[in-house]
Amino acid sequence: MGSRSRARRVAAALGFAGLLCAVLGVIMIVMVPSIIKQQVLKNVRIDPSSLSFNMWKEIPVPFYLSVYFFDVVNPSEILQGQKPQVRERGPYVYREFRHKSNITFNDNDTVSFLEYRSFQFQPDKSRGLESDSIVMPNILVLSAAMMMENGPMSLKLIMTLAFSTLGExxxxxxxxxEIMWGYEDPLIHLVNKYFPNMFPFKGKFGLFAELNNSDSGLFTVFTGVKNFSRIHLVDKWNGVSKVNFWHSDQCNMINGTSGQMWAPFMTPESSLEFYSPEACRSMKLIYKEQEVFEGIPTFRFVAPNTLFANGSVYPPNEGFCPCRESGIQNVSTCRFNAPLFLSHPHFYNADPVLAEAVSGLHPNPEEHSLFLDIHPVTGIPMNCSVKLQLSLYIKSVKGIGQTGKIEPVILPLMWFGESGAMEGETLQTFYTQLVLMPKVLHYAQYVLLALGCVLLLIPIVYQIRSQEKCYLFWSSSKKGSKDKEAIQAYSESLMTSAPKGTVLQEARL
Known part of the structure; x- marks a missing residue:
């Protein structure tokens, strides 16, 4: 009796535990996705209390700037009208440090900040030294010549004489x-003396001189605290909501983010938009495929074929014109009218005639395409490689002797790649909190539900088996009583003497 009572209590306890597990599993299935979403929304917004705020303020990902130069092999022959020949030199790698300052939270759910950048040369990652010599087009001379192409001949002759006097x-x-961070040039001093507002720089001239130890402009972006639908989107850059470099409102629009974080919960239909101060325009990347970075699921976004397409190939880009061949963008309007062009390295994804016009170019998607790998749940970049090329349009300008007989050509100057990948403790923390824990919760809810169902079966099975045993016991008890009564009656009849006249018969089996 005691063992049956104890078994009944154990079965009841297991059933109660199963009920709890099943209820908890159902609650988790219903509530966990909502809880995860709320936690992500809370922690990706720009707020000092969010987990990602310090990551946004001081980017923990190590960024590297890799620079490749196109060393001109035959400068004398180019002046005689021959095809340019270049050889790629590099990479010259720099560690890029970024930090935000002047962070100001505004009343309209935005935050303003300046992001400063500095660069430090990395000899161990580079193929060459900063002391290496590179033969390049003289941007100042050839740009000035192009600007004076339609000017009076007398002024061109004066310019030729001035160039000769200065040794240009x-x-x-x-x-x-010198090419990267600046060099002294007598032409700059001369122009700044007589035309003080012609050049935006007053000292040394270098392709990256304005980027080192400087900021990329005052960004004002939405924090997402009050209105999550606009999180990370740029409200203004340097106080304006659109630029005036281009010839259409669409091209002048400042769209997307500042290029560091995007809205969470992305889908393959999502796109990455950001404003690039270096390119003076907004850019849009499109979804390509799913990837996995160090165990973290990501979406890979790449540049569409239309990014640098000219207006005839892609009409919305008409505002970036005057255009030349498709695949290069004229950025002269935001680069002191110098005939500079932006494109993918080696004219990848551009009109083939551009690469064919210069010997030594070999475009291919593996080395020259750009991509960003984004964690779709949070909108945080895991791995990125942005590659761009800067080229100069050069040609012979009648009246300016320094240009010789140069045939018109878009001559590449250099290309650079900015790359960064999350690593170390930051990567481990990100993986644990945003990948591992949600995965554990996802499986735990179904395990609890399954375990609950199994435990709930135990008291049910016990009850069924108990009823069967009880039925068998009572059946056997009733049958035994009747047999006992029959045997007892038979025994008593044998013991009673028969009445007179009764004939006893022989018992037969």
């Missing part, structure tokens, strides 16, 4: 350090 030539031999 169409091609120059400079070190990597």
């Amino acid at each position: 030539r169409a091609f120059m031999n400079r070190t990597v350090s």
